[in-house]
Amino acid sequence: MINDRLQQIERIFHAVLSLGIDERRDYLESACGQDEDLRHEVEGLVSAYETSGSLLEDSPITLAFKVMGTKTREPMAGAQIGQYKILRHLGHGGMGDVYLAEDHRLNRKVALKFLSSEFIANSWARGQLVKEAQAVAMLDHPNICAVHGFEEIGEHHFMVMQYVEGETLAALLRSKALDLELAVDLAEQIACALAAAHERGIVHRDIKPQNIIVNRQGQVKILDFGLARLVPRREVAHGTADWDATKPDGPIVGTVAYMSPEQARGLKLDCRTDVFSFGVVLHEMLGRKNPFLRETQKDTVEAIQTTPPARLPSSLPIELQRIGQKCLEKSPELRYETGADLLAALHRFRKDRERTVLMGWRRYLQYYAAATVILFLVVAGLAAYSYRQLTRVHTLAILPIQNVSGDRDKDYLTAGLTRSLFERLTHLPRLQVKLPTVVPALDAEQAVKAGRDLKAEAVLSGEVVKVGDKLLLRLRLFKTTSSSAAWQEDFDLEGNGVLELQDAAARRVADSLDMWLIGGEKRTLTRRQTDNQDAMNAYMRGRYYWSLKRNRENIQIAIKFFDEAISLDPSYAAAYAGRADCYALTTNVLYGPIKTSEAIQKATYDARKAIEIDPLLAEAHTSMGMIHLRYDWDWQEAEKEFKLALELNPNYAPAHFWYSNLLVVTRRFDEALREAAAGKSQDPYSHVSAVNYARVLYYARRFDEAAESLQQVLSQDQNNVQAMHILGLVKVQQSDYAGAIVTFDRLHSIDPLQSAAALGYSYAKAGRRTDALNMIQELDEVAKQKPVPPLEKALIYIGLGDRDKAFEYLEQAYSERFANLAYLTTDPIYADLRADPRFAVLTRRVGLTF
């Protein structure tokens, strides 16, 4: 109810307004009488009314409409939707609003992209969106903002995405000029994401700086993969304003100035549209300007279709200009075909550039030194010093970090820290890193000696120690010219995350080597394979068990840890590579409870995945090469992968190891010995690399040298089963059957499974037929519990001269694609079969045609 007083005021107010100015005073006097308050009240209101000007004049409904057109229905902060608690509004996407939320079930922050009602109402669009979200969800890639899924909870429809903290490339470009190194680095990461998506047939369609986020570590994350075609475009190019939901390829999407010519025409799109848009972004990163942006949309669209873009500044490297130009070709046929081609071009460019930067300095300093020698000898001396510092290649040996904390559970950590320091430092172009897996001991003197043995100029040694309650990583750097530490530092292992610790340690090591790092190199040092500490930890544990004594249990534990790392970070390439290595091992009779075919399938999947995520990861290419070598019997592909791995990381020992094996299989023994020797010099104290070298000698039929090397290993490690096994085989070739039997017998007492076939074979060769047949029986017994590769029995039959049986089992091995068949023409053990016509057929089928 309105009170009487107000009614009174209102009545007088309206009356006053209806009067002329002159009449108002008299009227007020009579109407209000002695009530001064009343009169004052009315006068105030009338005056306020007359001076109210534009108040309430223009309805803000249009404004409200605009706001609605860009915002979701209601402010959602604080709302709880299913397992998600909305924290705050992040921004507007083409489809609706994006909110930061906490996922209570998985205890992580996520970005939720809500669909505007327009989308919810359009069931076609909704269906497409769900499909698209599923496709993108398959894209686990460190440079792609992960899509976790699509949810419909109550009236809410939203996509659940990874939450990425960082700045858009657009903001970055506004705030500062990018130096060349940074621009190329970002470009490479964008191309890497495109390569992975294109591989799966997903085209982004809307690559632009607003969709590219750069996080604090300088890592690129691309948003909204594949969603562009579902978003009605706000911008209107030549009048095709309305979004036609029935024609998915019809609407012209993408922010106009980044569209490809075919996109501007509304034609069908493929990967090459992304290549074009990438070209525009690259142009903007390098030339600071969008080459097509004009005053109006119409002019912009026309420029995209007809005007050749202004060239990139001629101060930029020619090759980079060429790459930029090729992306922006009007005709898609003339561009890079996919992201992978683009990535390859950029990677080549960067590698070449790292070399030329070095040469440039060299030339500059040579000139500088020459000029100054005449004028100022002192300056020349300084210049020459800097010249050396800048261009010299340093050799660093990283010794295995020791765990002296007394806590055995930290063993994995020391192994992981060693490996991660290696991974970070090994990519510096002017640093050669050696990573021996074994060193004798670790006092200062021995560290320096190890450094000299490794022909390194500096040695990094480290320990995990417990000081009070604190767990510390103590790193020491020695120059091999002196036994006092050049640098020593303690890092708190518990205060910081292990990732930060690795960043810091790698940086400090590079600093203490007096390496003047250029921008790109510094970033290399802190480039992370994952941002997830727990994933990193699981990965380190996986690699630790993988590197321990190879047995079934350790391999299974390693697989479990890699599983965990992958589930925590599905874009963790190195973890896939690690798991691939494990699965490949499980085909071995010693390690595998699963069938060869299944193991190969799993290993292949993981290796592919690792390469897809990070095409520049040497581990991944090594794993893939190993699979090609052992199971696909595709020597050419295997060689390609190994060479690529070694180009990417010449210090990665397993690549040398497996490459030497490929060279054996393809009967290039000299090269094989060179590779095996390279592996040995990387890791001079390791028995694994020594045994591998001896094994290559055995295949090269240099039996005496092989025996000598193996005896040496056994003199230090008398129970080394691998060394014993090969020594036995060598003895067979030397016709020392008795010696072979003694060796295999001893091996049999340690490891019956690995030696059964070889022992049976030796018995057979020595004429002890019954003993040989007993070994077959023993294998049959084992086979009741777990699969025994058919090659084992074939070996004994070869020894017995029973070719029919031998070929029967060889055939079986072939049908299982058993790895060791690759050695049919190189392993002397098969020599007895050569005369049989079936042998030629089999070797041809395996592809051994050299």
Next chain:
Amino acid sequence: MPSHGDITALLVDWGNGDQSALEKLLPLVERELHRLAHSYMRRENPDHTLQTTALINETYLRLVDQRKVEWQNRAHFFGIAAQIMRRILLNYARDQNRQKRGGKAIHVSLSQAVVMPAEKDRELIALNDALNRLEAIDPRKSRVVELRYFGGLSVEEAAEVLSVSPITVMRDWQFAKAWLARELQDD
């Protein structure tokens, strides 16, 4: 998605005095308005109040089965729209105001966002507060302002919603304007 029938039925219920129908109606109308607003944002020149009102009318015609509702229901529909618009604008003004005072930077592109003219946000917040005070002493006048200002309704349309004569709406409007102007001067 609610069918036309849902909204029609709810409007009828509400017209018959079922207050809970309004609760159900609000989100449905809001969703529809959003849909409309989104397509509106894509039109060439989205700057006319008149066009906006015409659009809401269009929506109403599309949403509601005309054979089943009284003619007053259209007005009610507009009344609901006005309420929603007011709330939307106010929240937006508050958000923008908060951000101006140094809220966190937003990482997703805001290129498509609407930026209110300077001062408009604070003006809206103050007006809303004043309107709330007016509502406490005279709810109908507050409604008149809501309908005409936030809903873009004409005098006649507002009269329909409130079931009063147009002259009453005009008088309410004048007085409310004076009252609000004085309140805002004092602020």
